[in-house]
Amino acid sequence: MTLTLYTNPMSRGRIARWMLEEVEAEYETVILDYETTMKAEPYLSINPMAKVPAIVHNHKTVTECAAICAYLAEAFPDADLAPRDEERADYYRWLFFAAGPVEAATGNRALGVVPDAAQQRMIGYGSFERVIDVLEHAVAAHPYIAGARFTAADVYVGSQVIWGMQFGWLPKRDAFVTYAARLTNRAPYLRAAALDDATMATAA
Known part of the structure; x- marks a missing residue:
């Protein structure tokens, strides 16, 4: 299993980071710069919107913070953060x-x-x-x-x-x-x- 967070600490990426910490996942962090790496390959192949955050989990990409939160809750059920x-x-x-x-x-x-x-x-x-x-x-x-x-x-x-x-x-x-x-x-x-x-x- 591989899990990578693409983020910038001065962005909504902080939401994804919080969610990752809630599910206690092991993940790699890639910090992107607004004017350079966020606007160029290889990141544009991950998120053509040139925005962060994004996560790549087992070669599948999820963008949009609300989607990332919902996805991680389901992907890590032991955290018990999905709805009952x-x-x-x-x-x-x-x-x-x-x-x-x-x-x-x-x-x-x-x-x-x-x-x-x-x-x-x-x-x-x-x-x-x-x-x-x-x-x-x-x-x-x-x-x-x-x-x-x-x-x-x-x-x-x-x-x-x-x-x-x-x-x-x-x-x-x-x-x-x-x-x-x-x-x-x-x-x-x-x-x-x-x-x-x-x-x-x-x-x-």
Whole structure:
């Protein structure tokens, strides 16, 4: 079995790294530079979008952070991070909500794009304010996004909440702060952050 993470420590690759630490997989890390190796072969053959992260597991490529989280949960079942029957609906609902409406709404907000009323009917997320209200309700409903226990969906949803507050894309509402604190105290999260931070320090 081979497993390689292609990443940059100042990217969404931190999400994939966190998930890899959660499943306790053995993996190789390849650090890519935004202006050079990320935009050239051999990486373009792995991800033609020239973005990170990507993982290659037993010669199969997975890109997109939400997909990587879901894939690794299934590929490493002993970690018990895939949804159980009673968690499945919330697991997939909020995983894809974070990858779709939350990602789009916060990205537009960061770019200063504010859809008018007519445009809100055209785009999938409607308004930023509604997305944030719905996300707040979702993270407040249970200790974790799919219920009482931590799952792979929390890696992705949690990353959106943690980074959103860090970079000012999300308001620091009590539900977000409480949820983020619950996640950032996890040992795999701390290991992943330390690995990426050390890589950043070396590169600097």
